[in-house]
Amino acid sequence: MAVPVEHRHWHPVALATAVGTAPLAVQLLDQALVLWRDAAGAVQAWADRCPHRGAALSLGCVRGGQLECPYHGWRFAGSGQVVVVPALPDFTPPASHRATVFSCTERHGLVWVRLADDGEAQPPAFAAEDEPRLRKVTCGPYDVATSAPRIVENFLDMAHFGTVHEDWLGDRDHMAVPPYQVQATPTGFLATQCLAWQPKSSLHAQTGAMVEYTYEVNAPYTAVLTKVPDPATVALADFRESIALFVCPVTPESSRVWFRLAMNDFESPDSSLQAFQYTIFTQDQPVLESQRPRRLPISDSAPVQELHCAADRSATAYRRHLRALGITHGVC
Ligand code: FES
Ligand code: CO
Numbered sequence: 001m002a003v004p005v006e007h008r009h010w011h012p013v014a015l016a017t018a019v020g021t022a023p024l025a026v027q028l029l030d031q032a033l034v035l036w037r038d039a040a041g042a043v044q045a046w047a048d049r050c051p052h053r054g055a056a057l058s059l060g061c062v063r064g065g066q067l068e069c070p071y072h073g074w075r076f077a078g079s080g081q082v083v084v085v086p087a088l089p090d091f092t093p094p095a096s097h098r099a100t101v102f103s104c105t106e107r108h109g110l111v112w113v114r115l116a117d118d119g120e121a122q123p124p125a126f127a128a129e130d131e132p133r134l135r136k137v138t139c140g141p142y143d144v145a146t147s148a149p150r151i152v153e154n155f156l157d158m159a160h161f162g163t164v165h166e167d168w169l170g171d172r173d174h175m176a177v178p179p180y181q182v183q184a185t186p187t188g189f190l191a192t193q194c195l196a197w198q199p200k201s202s203l204h205a206q207t208g209a210m211v212e213y214t215y216e217v218n219a220p221y222t223a224v225l226t227k228v229p230d231p232a233t234v235a236l237a238d239f240r241e242s243i244a245l246f247v248c249p250v251t252p253e254s255s256r257v258w259f260r261l262a263m264n265d266f267e268s269p270d271s272s273l274q275a276f277q278y279t280i281f282t283q284d285q286p287v288l289e290s291q292r293p294r295r296l297p298i299s300d301s302a303p304v305q306e307l308h309c310a311a312d313r314s315a316t317a318y319r320r321h322l323r324a325l326g327i328t329h330g331v332c
Contacts, residue, residue, distance in 0.1 A: 004029070005326040008119025009220055010103075012110040012246040012258060015138060019043050019111055023067060025058035027250045028113055033102070034058040035111060038078030039065025045113040046080065047100035057099070067099075108260050109138040110246060124187075124219035128226070128242035128262035135266050139277040140258035141248075145289045148221040148249040149296040149322060151257055154284055155223050155245045156215050156314040158196045164283050167199055174208070177311035188217040189317045215314055217321055221247040221255075239264055253294040257281070299328045 006029055013026045014035055023036040025048055032048040034057045044067075048058050055071035062068070066075045066083060075084035082097035103114040105123065112123040128134050144151060154160070159177050161170025174197035181192045194213040212228040226242045241263050248256040259277050297304050298319050308316055322328075 003116045003119075006220060006249065007115040010105075010112040010114045010120055010123040011221065012108075012123075012248050013045065013113050013256075014111045015141070015258070016043070016106045016109055016111055021062055023058045023060055023062060025056065026248075029115060029249055030251050031115060032056070032058075033113065034067070035104075036062050036067050040078065042078065043104050043106060043111050044078055045102045045104035045111070046076075047102070049100070050074065051082075051097070051099060108244065108246065109136065110258060110260075120219075124222040124246075126222075126224060126242070126244045126260060126262075128224075128240070128244075129260070131239065131262065133239045134241065134262035134264065137261045137263065137270050137273050138258055139261065139274045139281075140256075142257045142278075142281050142285070143250075144255050144257055144285060145253065146255060146291060146294045147253055147296060148247040148255045149298070149318070149327075150288055150291055150294065151247050151255055152217070152221055152223050152245065153296065153315045153318055154288055155225070156191070156217070156318060157312075158194060158213075159309075159311045160287075161196055161198070164287055165280060168280060168283065169198055170196065171199055171208070179310065180313065182313045182317045184317075185216070185218065188219070188321050189314075191215040191314045191317070194314075217318055220322065220325060220327060221249060296322070298322050 011028055013028050013033060014024060018024060019035045019037055023034045026033050026035060033045050034048040036044050038044050046057065048056050050057050050069040050071060052069065052074055053071060055069055057067060057069055059070040060068045066077055068075050073086040074082050076099050077083050080099040080101040082093040085091050085093060105112050107123045108126050108129055114120065129136065162172045162175040166172060178195045180194045183190050192214045194215060195210050197208055198211045199208045214226045214228060216224045223245045224242055226240050229240065244260040246258045246260065250256055261273060263273065293304055297306055
C-alpha cells in the first residue's frame, strides 16, 4: 500500500520541554505515539503499542534509560529492541522483538516526527530561529477541532483582522486588503507586500498604522509571518520579527497548534507574550471550529466548493501548494 503523502513530512508533536523522564502519549495523523528520552537524552517516538500484547507503552515508565511496558514489564532500549523479558530471566530476545520506531528530532523548541521511513530530510526551516538578535518564545499547545489546513489558511488571512480581532489586530473601518504579490518558491510560496492596518502597530506606537508583512509557506502545515520594518521607525525595528505557525495534524479533523515567536522585545516576560498570543488565538478558535467542512475543500471535485476573492490569493496559493504535494482533501 502506498505511503500517505503526509507521512513523508515532518510534523510537530510536542514541546521539547514536555518530554522528560516520564513517557508522554501524543497522536499524529491518527497514529498513537509514545515520546520518551533514552539513555543518551535523545527523544524517541514510537508507536504507543507494546509488540507483546498491545498495551500502551505510554502507561509504562523509563528505567535506567530503557522504556518499560506497564503490563509484563518488557524493557526496550532506545533502538526499539527488547532487552529484558522479566518472565524469562535467561531469555535473550531476538532482533525481531522490537517496538515500532519512527524518525524523531528536536527543532524550533518542538519535537518533530516523520512517520514514513523516507521523505523530507529535515523539519521545515524557520530562518529567524538562528538569529541571535531575536528572542524566541514558544506559545501553545492549543487544541483545535478542525483540520490543519484550515488553521494555516486562517494564519495567512488578513481579511478577518477587523472583525475577529477588532481593536486587537484591526478595526472595522480599515478592513480593505490592498493587492499583494504571491510567488512560488522551491518548497511552497511567498506572499509579499501584505499590508494591514493595525490599531497598535508596534510596541512603541501610539496610534494605528499600516504594517507590512510577508507570509511564507514551506511545508504542508507550517507558515511564517515576517514583519517588514517601517523605514520611518527603522531605528526601533532592530530586526525583522517573525512568527512561525506549526500545526500538528492529530487526526483529519483535529489539530494541535504552536507559535514560535522571534521578537525584538527582550524585556517582556514570556508569560505576557504568551498571554497576548493566547488572546488572539482564542478569538480565532470559535470561528475556526465553526467552519464546515472541517476538511479543506482543496480539489476542484470536492463536494463543497468555496468562493474566493482577490484578498484570498494566499489561500488559493496554499490550496495549489497542497495539491502539488499530492494532498487533495487536507487529510491523511
Ligand atoms: Fe507489554 Fe506484555 S503487553 S510486556
Ligand atoms: Co486570526
